[in-house]
Amino acid sequence: MLDLKAYLFTLPAVAQPNKPHDLSPPFGWRALVSVWKALYFTPGPYRPDAAKTDQWNRGAYLVRALGHCGECHTPRDALGGKKQDMELAGTDSGPEGGIIPNITPDGETGIGRWSDTDILNVLESGLLPHADYVGGQMGEVVDEVTSKLTDADRRAIIVYLKTLKPIRHQVRRKKTAPSAY
Template identity: 55%
Template sequence: MAFWLSRLGVSLALLAGGASSSLAQTSDQPGGDDPVKRGEYVFNAAGCLGCHTESKDAPRLAGGRALKTPFGTFYSPNITPDRDSGIGGWTQADFNCAMREGKAPDGSSYFPVFPYTAFTHLTDQDLQDLKAYLDAQPAVAKPNRPHEVSPPFGWRFLLPVWQAMFLDEGGLPPAPGRDEKWLRGRYLVEAAGHCGECHSPRNFLGAVDHSKSLGGSADGPEGKPVPNITSDQQAGIGKWSANDIAFMLEIGMTPDGDFVGGGMNEVVSNSTSKLTAADREAIAAYLVTVPPVGR
């Protein structure tokens, strides 16, 4: 499962700027006026459960799940509202700063195994709703486990330099001429779902190689390869129809009748199967347009 790991109501002004509205701003969005229910939808779209829960029988969202990477093993943090070991003492500003800038309330920087390089594109409303949901969950007193990362990759004081080089804060760039469905799908893939964090190769400093975005990775989470999901006919999923993609996101079955395994099975179970059918279709509409990346 990835650590690296909105239904779009877009006005003409937003379309011109390429911005995205929140997941909550759609008439058929589950949750209505309840920020906790809306936040649950954002939580599911972002796949938070698998990353922040150590195992099936472990306390929910109390962290401790190991993520093996070429740089060492990272352990997910406790995101329950426990005030000592979780995020119970965080303000909304603290939460937004973590999600958008990769910084803790004490000013220290987070390792990019936490996919803030994608979450930085989330809207204010979605961040508010997500925090409301997390604040409503049971608090679990479980200290965070230290990462096991060798120097220099474990030197946290170097992270501000990394962030200055590779963190592109703010909303997604303009996309003139694209319709609401495509924009919605892009937001779900590139921001909330942070698919590129697992499905893209990384450079020697651990940053996503955007020139090969969604082109797969030989060194994915937990040391396993992650497939190419671009429109390449041979290396990617270019032979899949939009319906094939949406169906896979719903039940995990590929066009050849096989079922996805490993981390993607968790993504389907914890995330994409819980989205609305329209959102899965929006993701598919976006993915079929992703430029092909060959082998």
């Protein structure tokens, strides 16, 4: 981040008034961000859980921090905060209105019946168990993030996902033809 700032500050200064925010009230009221942060944001580094293995902690760190998996896979409340008790349980109203599957280990509505290899395939290449490929936003995640991880990191993610609380939560399924991804 500091390198980004250093670069931006080397650019020539341009004297042009900023555009006004086009968010409708109250979303444009900056002071409210501190309220939102008090509700949903805990600053500080990831704190490993000493009761868990290193592999689990690595997975938790990748899923919760670096991978931002919950930004899409966790449903949100009316204020736009992630519902803590629904971690990774999927949502019908993901970013850009997308349908985001439940990836908790629930056998009916989540990925509880998937083998480690099934999950590994998705993270590595986007291949789903029924021989389709993930598309859209997850396609980008696979392309830009999970396909570039080491195998050990992908396996740590799987270990972590498998220990999540199984949450029964059915999201609508897309019934589209295989994506072009």
